[in-house]
Amino acid sequence: MPALPTAILFRDVSILDSTGADPYPGDVLVENDRIVAVGAVDPAQARDARVIEGRGRTLMSGLCDAHTHFSWNNSADLDGLGTMPVEEHLLFCLESARTYIDSGYTMCLGAASAKDRLDVVCRDAINAGRVPGPRYLANGPEIAVTGGALIKSITKFADGPEGMRKAVRELIEFGVDQIKLSMTGEEITGTQRAEDTYFSDEEVAAAVTEAHRRGKRVCAHARSAESVKMCVRHGVDIIYHASFTDAEGMDLLEANKHWVFVAPGLNWLIATLYEAESFGFPQEAAEAVGYKKELDTAIAGLREMHRRGIKVLPGGDYGFAWTPHGTYARDLAHFVELLGFTPMEAIIAATAWGGEIMLRPDELGKVQPGYLADLLLIDGNPLADITILQDRTKINYIMKDGRFHKEATDVAAPTPPNPGNIDRNQSAPAQA
Numbered sequence: 001m002p003a004l005p006t007a008i009l010f011r012d013v014s015i016l017d018s019t020g021a022d023p024y025p026g027d028v029l030v031e032n033d034r035i036v037a038v039g040a041v042d043p044a045q046a047r048d049a050r051v052i053e054g055r056g057r058t059l060m061s062g063l064c065d066a067h068t069h070f071s072w073n074n075s076a077d078l079d080g081l082g083t084m085p086v087e088e089h090l091l092f093c094l095e096s097a098r099t100y101i102d103s104g105y106t107m108c109l110g111a112a113s114a115k116d117r118l119d120v121v122c123r124d125a126i127n128a129g130r131v132p133g134p135r136y137l138a139n140g141p142e143i144a145v146t147g148g149a150l151i152k153s154i155t156k157f158a159d160g161p162e163g164m165r166k167a168v169r170e171l172i173e174f175g176v177d178q179i180k181l182s183m184t185g186e187e188i189t190g191t192q193r194a195e196d197t198y199f200s201d202e203e204v205a206a207a208v209t210e211a212h213r214r215g216k217r218v219c220a221h222a223r224s225a226e227s228v229k230m231c232v233r234h235g236v237d238i239i240y241h242a243s244f245t246d247a248e249g250m251d252l253l254e255a256n257k258h259w260v261f262v263a264p265g266l267n268w269l270i271a272t273l274y275e276a277e278s279f280g281f282p283q284e285a286a287e288a289v290g291y292k293k294e295l296d297t298a299i300a301g302l303r304e305m306h307r308r309g310i311k312v313l314p315g316g317d318y319g320f321a322w323t324p325h326g327t328y329a330r331d332l333a334h335f336v337e338l339l340g341f342t343p344m345e346a347i348i349a350a351t352a353w354g355g356e357i358m359l360r361p362d363e364l365g366k367v368q369p370g371y372l373a374d375l376l377l378i379d380g381n382p383l384a385d386i387t388i389l390q391d392r393t394k395i396n397y398i399m400k401d402g403r404f405h406k407e408a409t410d411v412a413a414p415t416p417p418n419p420g421n422i423d424r425n426q427s428a429p430a431q432a
Contacts, residue, residue, distance in 0.1 A: 007031045009046045010377065013054030017367040018061050018351040020344065028059055030373040033402040038369055058381055061365050062106025062374040062400065064354020065315030065328055066263035067240055070096040070122055071114035072319025076279040081114040082153020089115060093122045097133030099325045101405050104395045106374040107354045107364060110139035111219060111240060112180045114154040120175040132405055135358065137177040142221065143167050144182040148198030150189055161206035168210040179211045181220040183227040187289040188272060188281065194223040194294055195244055204234045225249055232256050240316065241265055243298035254308045261357050264302055265316025266334045268323055269295045276322040303340050313357060314350050329389040336386050343383045373402040
C-alpha cells in the first residue's frame with residue numbers, strides 16, 4: 001500500500017488568518033503538524049500532498065474556550081456534580097472533550113473540575129492520543145474559604161494564608177496547570193451574593209504567590225467590584241466574570257492589560273436569566289435575585305473593557321442544563337451583538353488571543369507559517385454571519401496537529417488525472 005501523505009494542501013480557500021487582515025484567497029500547505037506555507041504555495045513543494053479543494057470556503061484557526069468545565073454534567077442539579085460517581089463522571093468528561101472538538105474548539109482552558117483529578121486525567125488521555133479532544137490546560141476543584149463555597153460538594157476549602165498555600169500545593173501535586181479561586185458569590189445559590197467578596201487580600205496574595213512560585217497561573221471566580229481589584233493587585237492571571245467592575249477596577253485592568261485576561265462567561269448570565277424556566281428557575285425568579293441587574297452591569301463594563309483594549313475572551317460555564325455542552329459558539333455572537341465587537345474582533349478573541357491564554361502565542365490561534373495546524377474549513381463566511389460557527393454541519397473539516405478529526409462525508413473518489421488524493425466534495429455541508 002502507498003504511504004499516507006505527510007503533507008496536506010488546502011487549495012483555493014478564503015484564508016482568515018486571525019492577524020486582523022481581511023480574508024484573502026490562496027492555498028495553505030500543512031506538513032506533519034505544522035503550517036508551512038500560506039497564500040502562494042510552490043507547486044513543487046506540494047507535489048506529493050493530499051489536496052483538499054476549498055472552492056472558496058473559509059479556512060481559519062480552531063477556536064478557544066477560555067473558561068471550560070469538562071465535568072459540568074448538563075444537569076440542573078448543582079449538588080449532583082459532587083454526588084455523581086467518579087467512574088460515570090470521568091466518562092462524561094471524556095464525552096465533553098469530544099463535544100468540544102466536534103464543535104471546532106481545539107483549545108480549552110480548564111476553569112475548575114468537580115473532582116480532584118478529572119481534568120488532569122482527561123488532559124493526559126487527550127495528550128496521549130487515547131481519546132479525542134482539544135488542547136487542554138487542566139484545573140482542580142475551586143478553592144473557597146469557609147462560608148464562601150458556591151457548591152460545597154465540589155469545593156476545596158482553605159482559610160488564611162497558610163491554608164491557601166497548603167491547598168495550592170495539594171492541587172499542584174495532582175498535576176493541575178492552573179489554580180482556581182472562588183472569591184465571590186453567585187445568585188442562583190440563594191445564599192451567596194455576586195457582590196459579596198469572601199477572600200481577604202492576604203489569602204489571595206498567598207495563593208497567587210505559592211502558585212506562581214511553582215510556575216502555575218491563577219484564575220478566579222470574581223463577580224464583585226472588590227474581588228476584581230484584589231485579583232489585579234495580587235496578580236491573578238485570569239479573571240472570570242468581572243460583572244461589577246467599578247471605575248477603579250477598570251483603570252487597574254487597563255493599566256495591566258499586557259498580562260491579565262477577562263473571560264466573562266456571558267452566556268451563563270443570558271441563559272440563566274432568560275432560558276432556565278423549564279429547569280425550575282423562571283425569569284421572574286432570576287430577575288428577583290439580581291441577574292437582570294448583573295447582566296446589564298456586566299454588558300456595560302465589558303463594552304468599556306473592549307474599548308480600552310483589555311483582553312476579553314469568549315467562553316465559559318457551559319455544561320449546566322440551560323447552558324449545555326455543544327453550544328459554546330453562542331459566546332461569539334453575544335460578543336458581536338451585545339459587547340460591540342466586530343465579527344473579526346470576536347474571532348481574534350477566540351483564536352489569536354486563545355493562543356495567548358494557552359501560553360503558546362507563537363504556535364496557536366493563527367493561520368501563519370510555523371503555527372501548529374489546528375484548522376477549520378467552514379462552509380460559509382463567519383465574518384458575514386458569526387452564528388455560522390454554531391452550526392456543526394457548516395464546519396466541514398476539523399484538523400488538530402495536522403491530523404483530521406473530522407472530514408466532510410460527501411467525498412467523491414478521486415479520478416485521473418488528479419494528482420494525490422483529492423477531495424472533490426461539493427458545497428453541500430457534511431453531516432454532524
